[in-house]
Amino acid sequence: MAPRALYLCAMLHEGQYDLSTGAGLIACPRCDALHVEEELALGETARCVRCNTVLARPREGAFTQIVALSFTSVVLMVAAVFFPFLEISRMGIGNATSLFGVALAFSEGWLMPLTAAVFAFIVGLPVLRALLLIYTLLPMAAGRRPATHAGAAFRASELLRPWSMAEIFVIGTSVALVKVAGLATISIGPAFWAFCALILVGAASNVFTCSTTIWDALEDQGARTDGREVVPEAAFAQKGAEEIRG
Amino acid sequence: MLTAHRAGLIGCHACGRVWPQDETTCRRCGATLHPPDRRGLQAVWAWLAAGIVFYIPANLLPMLRTETFAGLQGSGEATIVGGVIELIRYGNWGVAAIVFAASVIVPLAKFLAISWLAVVAGRPATIEAAHTRLKVFEVVEFIGRWSMIDVFVVAILSALVQLGFVASIHPGPAAVSFALSVAFTMLSAQSFDPRLIWRGLPLRSRRDTTTG
Numbered sequence: 167m168a169p170r171a172l173y174l175c176a177m178l179h180e181g182q183y184d185l186s187t188g189a190g191l192i193a194c195p196r197c198d199a200l201h202v203e204e205e206l207a208l209g210e211t212a213r214c215v216r217c218n219t220v221l222a223r224p225r226e227g228a229f230t231q232i233v234a235l236s237f238t239s240v241v242l243m244v245a246a247v248f249f250p251f252l253e254i255s256r257m258g259i260g261n262a263t264s265l266f267g268v269a270l271a272f273s274e275g276w277l278m279p280l281t282a283a284v285f286a287f288i289v290g291l292p293v294l295r296a297l298l299l300i301y302t303l304l305p306m307a308a309g310r311r312p313a314t315h316a317g318a319a320f321r322a323s324e325l326l327r328p329w330s331m332a333e334i335f336v337i338g339t340s341v342a343l344v345k346v347a348g349l350a351t352i353s354i355g356p357a358f359w360a361f362c363a364l365i366l367v368g369a370a371s372n373v374f375t376c377s378t379t380i381w382d383a384l385e386d387q388g389a390r391t392d393g394r395e396v397v398p399e400a401a402f403a404q405k406g407a408e409e410i411r412g
Numbered sequence: 413m414l415t416a417h418r419a420g421l422i423g424c425h426a427c428g429r430v431w432p433q434d435e436t437t438c439r440r441c442g443a444t445l446h447p448p449d450r451r452g453l454q455a456v457w458a459w460l461a462a463g464i465v466f467y468i469p470a471n472l473l474p475m476l477r478t479e480t481f482a483g484l485q486g487s488g489e490a491t492i493v494g495g496v497i498e499l500i501r502y503g504n505w506g507v508a509a510i511v512f513a514a515s516v517i518v519p520l521a522k523f524l525a526i527s528w529l530a531v532v533a534g535r536p537a538t539i540e541a542a543h544t545r546l547k548v549f550e551v552v553e554f555i556g557r558w559s560m561i562d563v564f565v566v567a568i569l570s571a572l573v574q575l576g577f578v579a580s581i582h583p584g585p586a587a588v589s590f591a592l593s594v595a596f597t598m599l600s601a602q603s604f605d606p607r608l609i610w611r612g613l614p615l616r617s618r619r620d621t622t623t624g
Contacts, residue, residue, distance in 0.1 A: 185419055188430030193416035193423020196546060197610040198448055200414050200421075200430065216413055217546055217610065221428065254572050256579065263571040271570040272583055280588050283595075284567050287560065321426065321441050328553075328598060331560055337510075338564030344507045345499070345565070346573060381427045385440060 192378075194219055205382075212378075222378035229307035229383070235371040236296035236303075242360045242367065243293050250355035252339075254346065265289060265357060291330040292364070298323035299371075302380070312387055320380060333365045415610070417448055425605065448607035449534075456530050459600035464523055466593035474584035475566055478573075489584060492516065492562060515562040515590070518555055522597050525552045526604065533608035545609045552601050559594045563587055 183190030183202055192201045194214040201221065206212055212222040225231075246265055253262040269285035272278065302320040305312050313319075339361070343352060416423035421430050426443035438445055446452055474489035490498060492515045499508035525548050532545065566587045573581040 185421070187432055188416070188421045191416075191421070191430040192428045193421070193430050195423065195425045195428055196606045197542075198415040198417055198423055198607040199610075200416050200419060200423075217543070219546075252568070252572050254575070256575050259575045259578050261572060261574045263568075267571040268564075268567045271567045272587065274582070277583055277585070277588055280563075280591055283591060284563070288564070317441055321443065324426065328557055328602070331557055331564075334558055334560050335564050337558075338561045339568055341507055341510060341561060342565045342568040342572070344504055345569060348502060349573070349579060350575065352572075378428060381429075381440060 192221060194221060220376075222382075223376045224379040225374050225376065228374040228376065228379065229303045231374045232371055233300055233303050233307050235367050235374070236299045239296045239364055239367045239371070240293055242364045243289060243296075246357045246360040246364065247289060249357040249360065251357040252343075252355060253353045254350045255353075256350035262355075287329065287331040288335045291326050292332045292368070295323045295326050295330050298326075299375075302384070306383055306387055312384055317381075317384055320377075320384065324377060332361065332368060336361050336365055415607075417607075417611070422447055423607075425607070446605065448605055448611055450608065452603065452605045453530050453533060453608075455603040456526065456600050459596050459603060460523065460526050460530075463519075463593045463596035463600055466589045466596060467519055467523075470586045470590035470593050473586040473589065475562070475586040475590070476569065477582045477584055478579070479581075480579045491586065492590070511562060511565070514559050518559050519593065519597065522552055522556060522559075522601070525549075526597070526600055529604060529609070533604075534611050537609070542609050546606060549601075549604065549606050549609065556594070556598045556601055559597075560591065563591045563594070 185191075190203050192203050193199070194201065194217060196219040197214060197217040199214055199216040201212075201215070204212075206222055206224050208224050208226045210224070211220060213219065214221055248264070250262050251264050251268065253260065255261075265288065266285075269281050269288070272280040272284060298319045301313060302316045302323070305316070336358075339358065343354075346352060416430050420433055422433050422435060422445050423430050424438035424441060424443055424445060427438060427441040429438055429440045431438065431445060433447070435445055437443070471492055473491070475492050475495060476490045478488050478490065492511075496508050496512045496516075499505075499511065529545060529549055529552075537545065566583050569581045570583045573579055
């Protein structure tokens with residue numbers, strides 16, 4: 167068991183939850199087991215007592231890191247779109263393609279809709295997700311109130327997660343390169359390397375992303391709140407005492 | 413074990429917040445709240461059927477159309493399996509294995525795994541069986557998107573290999589049906605509610621609840 171899980175019903179004495187309204191409780195999204203919500207210290211992991219799914223895993227400076235990594239991925243994506251991607255030559259005839267060219271490969275006849283889908287999978291959705299994460303987290307990383315609709319933006323970003331396929335595209339590129347390697351001479355452009363860097367940035371960003379922590383932060387900082395979130399009382403009491411002293 | 417459902421509450425599958433059972437939308441994240449019951453399986457079956465239907469033409473129709481020397485040295489149409497066989501003929505066993513796994517084994521295994529999960533959902537299981545089912549679900553959820561590899565390969569090849577009369581590659585109709593099949597299967601896996609895996613656990617676990 168992970169250190170200090172959100173123990174089911176072990177925190178009864180805190181009296182911070184209400185079984186009739188569900189306030190102060192968390193249900194595991196995978197198995198529905200009820201847990202008492204509790205603020206975790208940075209670096210701690212909360213797992214479901216029944217199915218062991220990670221419920222929360224706050225990391226130090228996560229918001230700043232995610233914002234920085236999202237900016238990085240937008241910059242890399244701009245490079246990936248505008249620099250040459252791959253070049254091929256055989257018997258004096260050459261052809262170069264960019265990412266646009268790859269997406270436009272399906273623009274013959276009724277294959278057309280696939281062009282839009284491919285472009286969305288490899289460029290559109292990764293950029294959109296990065297922008298949504300920046301919109302959600304930048305104000306909070308700077309210690310301000312979240313922007314309006316920050317909750318909706320973060321939810322959209324989570325919904326789009328499986329559909330953003332930049333890393334799959336890179337593996338696809340490698341397979342394609344092996345397929346044409348015997349047929350012609352290939353040179354790899356900077357866009358390919360930008361895409362490889364994008365995978366690393368994306369993986370690093372995923373390590374820092376803990377949706378429970380972000381939802382809690384959005385709630386604690388006043389976005390879409392209904393006044394029933396668990397507030398770390400100790401922190402408030404301490405702050406109050408300091409204000410009195412000062 | 414006390415679940416939100418047994419406590420007369422409803423848990424949000426997106427953010428974990430718990431609400432009274434008559435709420436329909438999570439007021440924190442805006443997701444629609446579903447009770448964990450078998451009604452949700454209809455969507456799973458519907459998307460899965462669509463995925464299987466589109467997987468058939470994806471294998472029968474050509475994925476790629478290749479022309480070399482304006483057709484003089486042969487022009488051919490390759491299906492998914494045909495492309496794998498060609499890779500093996502050139503000795504690229506590793507890549508052939510990747511393509512074969514991504515476009516044949518993974519989709520078929522996904523169809524079987526999702527059907528199995530949907531059939532046994534809500535049926536009594538031991539704790540170990542439930543853990544196995546959850547593991548299977550997580551693998552299906554993780555691996556589903558990787559089948560798109562073949563669609564991207566077709567896109568890159570057709571964009572790149574445009575060498576006039578020397579060689580040219582064009583996408584075939586199978587690319588569209590394969591992409592649709594992958595997308596529908598992803599939607600099918602996403603509509604499966606993993607909480608159903610745990611609903612069928614034997615009632616003895618009720619003893620350690622605090623209701624009453």
